[in-house]
Amino acid sequence: MPIPPPFPAPMASRSDAYLLDAVRTPRGRGRPDGGLHTLSPVELGAIVLRALDARTGFAAAGPEDVVFGVGDPVYDQGADLARSAVLLAGMPDTIPGSVVTRFCSSGLDALNLAAARIAAGQADLMVAGGVEMMSLIPIAATGGPNGSDARFNDVALNTPLGQAADLLATLDGHTREDVDRYALESQARAARAWREARFARSIVPVHDANGRLLLDRDEHPRPGTDLASLAKLPPAFEAAGRAAHDAIALQRYPALPGVRHVHTGGNSSGLVDGAAALLVGTAEAAARLGLRPRARVLSFANAATDPCLMLTAPAEATRRCVARAGIALHEVDLVECNEAFASVVLHFMSETGIGHDRVNVNGGAIALGHPIGATGAILVGTLLDELERHGARYGVATLCVGLGMAVATAIERLDGPRA
């Protein structure tokens, strides 16, 4: 019988929001042969919620809300997937759920929303996470004005994602070799991370209803990648660029003679299925659950820029975020900048001056995959694990978002007995 949660006591107007735990599923290939393809999005959400509950017991404590980020909340991912997952998971029906969507940063926005409610004193325990099954619901299935609304396109220029990445590469002068080298490094780091079991604390293997193991490691990485094999891949966005989008980009950036197409499937993020969940709460809620807070959510910030170029805002979001947290960029120990495309991270690193030794140290979406709605939460979990492994203090997770936005969140690892 479910235990009713204690009546919320009046709170101080500002509390710290603490990260109590993080779990995620391994990422399955976003294709019909992917390991998670036979599950449904609500099942995946239920799996990750049950896993978090098994470790923390949050369901009995009655979180204020379960917020999921979902990039395309339509069809089987539609109609408030979070609440549906709570109910399917068999959790107390006193737990509400809601969905937030901002394309690629939905998972991070879910965490920011949860932390904001806690910091505002309007909740003491929240679950934030994300679910996306790109093998089932294709990217941009949501529709919207971008693309089909001609008048909107005249303003925002409807640049496809890959075209924006190639435009960024052209403006910054990244060669094909630059981006391929970055992709190679991402693959190497991801392979090393799995080899050294750096993700072991957060990964929950996924089983089907009969108990058969479906997936226990990320499926997307290709450990045997080398520069030669990457160089063989054809540019993925050249045809569309030649047809029309290069000429349109030159209308916005007339100093360019053309757009150099350097991005391929090998140096862009992978389409995958995955889910993640984070437990966020006040210190009192943590104590009630018998959990030691692992990190404090310091601050978060948004930024936005030209929708045609689209991918350059993470640096600005990071700058605002750390400024709000009262720390300096050089004090940030680790950064997880989503590898939507190799150029994104190369640009981020050169703009902020944070080197590759601190950015994406365990690989990123190029190797591991980018389940749109879940990635934000996955990055925070990865960041947290690595901060603890190093004993480092400050970490920032940031993602670039379609139509020219970016979101960043800064966390501070709390000292305590290492896991």
Next chain:
Amino acid sequence: MIRRESLGDGVLLLALAAPGPVNALTRALNVAFAQAVEDALANAAVQAVVVGSDRDGFAAGGDLDELRRCTGPSEVLDVVAPMLRAMRRMETGGKRFVAALNGTALGGGLELALACHARLAAERADARFGLPESTLGLMPGAGGTQRLPRLVGLRVAGDLMLGGRPIDASAARAAGIVDALVAPGALLDAAKACALQGDALRPWDRKGFEVPAGDPQSTAGRRYLATAWAAARARRGAPDPAATAILSALHHGLERGIDAGLAIETREFARLATSEAARNTIRARFYGPRALAAAERAAPPPAPPARVALAGDGPLADAIAAALLRAGVPALRERDAPTGDPPIGDAGGCDLAVVALSAAADDLAQHLAWAIGRCAPDAPIVCTGAMAAIATLAATSAEAARAAGLHGVQAPSEAVHVEVARGAATSPQAVEAARWLARALGVVPLAVGDGPGGFANRVLGALLAEALTLVAEGVPVPMVENLARAAGFAQGPLALVARIGPAQVARRLDALATAARDARSGSAARAARDARGGRARRDGAGVRTRRRRPAPRRPVARGHARAAGRPGRRRAARGRGRGARLGFSGRARRPARGGRHRGRRRVRRDLRPAARGLRSALRGAAGAARDGCRGPPLPRGLNRRGDGRARGVGLGAAPDAAAPPLSPPRGRRRAAGRASRACRSAGAHGTPPGRGSARRAPASAATRAS
């Protein structure tokens, strides 16, 4: 306006019979048609209606004059509302309407046919069907954007409307726009039979109707809309208001029922028709050419000459001779009787002298003398093909009063218009003679004032001079090209320079500079000419393939004067011959120096840094225009400064004043003949750090001359 006739068995024929050879859907016709529809629906004796035409074609479009008189969207609504109401009444009145398309149905005419329950077309080879409003910057405003896609699908309808090109009867049948093709004589009977069969409901007025072949919200539909928008925007170089309006009406209209869709179409149409862009397009594409042709037709035809003395040789002279032959006027060609003065009474009697020079030949005076010698003393002279202005003719001979120029004649003749240039002293007879010759050539003459190269060249010359000056001042070549295209030019000015040839451009700009004392043209001419000059070229292996000719030494002071753009002194000083007095650039015909400089241009020392790279830059620009920047030159970073760290500012907007003007790197270039050199050498994207290339001010003539 509308002729009514009973076809028997309760079928009424409504034949469009507007005054004039073509049924244009004027407001008067629309109101009359609406009334006829109401009468037919109210008349119990009428079972069904056939809509036909008493003219050769069915109907073609609305009345642009009416549209042009509208000052606001509400007035546009007044124009189209009667026909829109009538169409909806046809569809919902309970009686069947069948269109008998005896011929071409375009624009509003096709939209009227689409509002009928069925369409039968006569099998005519010259019949055309289409919605060409987009070619005039408009969109279909009488239901075409809503009815056509609901009949044949989003893709077919969208392509027809965006492309604007009409299709023939069999293609219309295949697409489903027309239901059947019938022999012309049997059209009315077939239409009558079709009117008596079938019900009086349109598909979209039935329950459960779905747009065939993909609604806008399907993946295929959204992809089509996005692709069509991108193609139109890329082609236009800027937002295309007509394409945007059509796609908007398709997208939003097809998501709703027919009445809401028609309301959306009307809103888009009214907004577009009263927009500045549409007005300008209609004026440029329709009223302008029509007024020109009408004015020319209205003017009394000039009298043909009895005999023509045709001087000059080359393809231009041949084309004129052919035109004279077609016109039945005998011509005496210079090459047939080149030398010696025949007795005046013998071969005289030519009462028109035509001097047709090809571009290379320039001894106008000699040809002129021959032609004058063959003609009566007061016969008019028409000069064509020469760069010389008629005004300069006045300097040499008293025949200026009877000379007119004809610019823009090309052989074979591709031009639609040519310019009849007259100087201050030119007589009307000369102008008439030039007009006659233009008509004989089959082109429309435009009267313009006199000047070197002609009116078109002066206009074009201003554009090219500006572009070349921009590059010489350090603006990146791609920026000039892209911004010109965004401003609406069909191609970039530098690509045009490359296509015409820098030498040719330099000559024309020289002429402009001389005549107009235009410093800008003069400096731009130098930039173009220097671009063609003898820079050392290296092939892929880095081997020089052409030797660089050393520039002649000149005093620094004169170099400064030239750099300041005063062209006249040098030219007037040199070249004592007649060619110089006629204003020709003395350089073209200076006697060749000995040795390896024989017959070639010399390169001046005081080259501007960017101009030196202009040639390869022009090649790059032309190449880029040609093959869309295959593997284009990579800028080493618009944002990179010094330490290689990118600046955050400036990527959010087009590189603007925040980025200092870029000038080209000098000195050593990489040996390989990569296209990247083109843009780099023209200073396209900033200097890579550490290459030791300091930025220079453009006016560094003094330094370079030393």
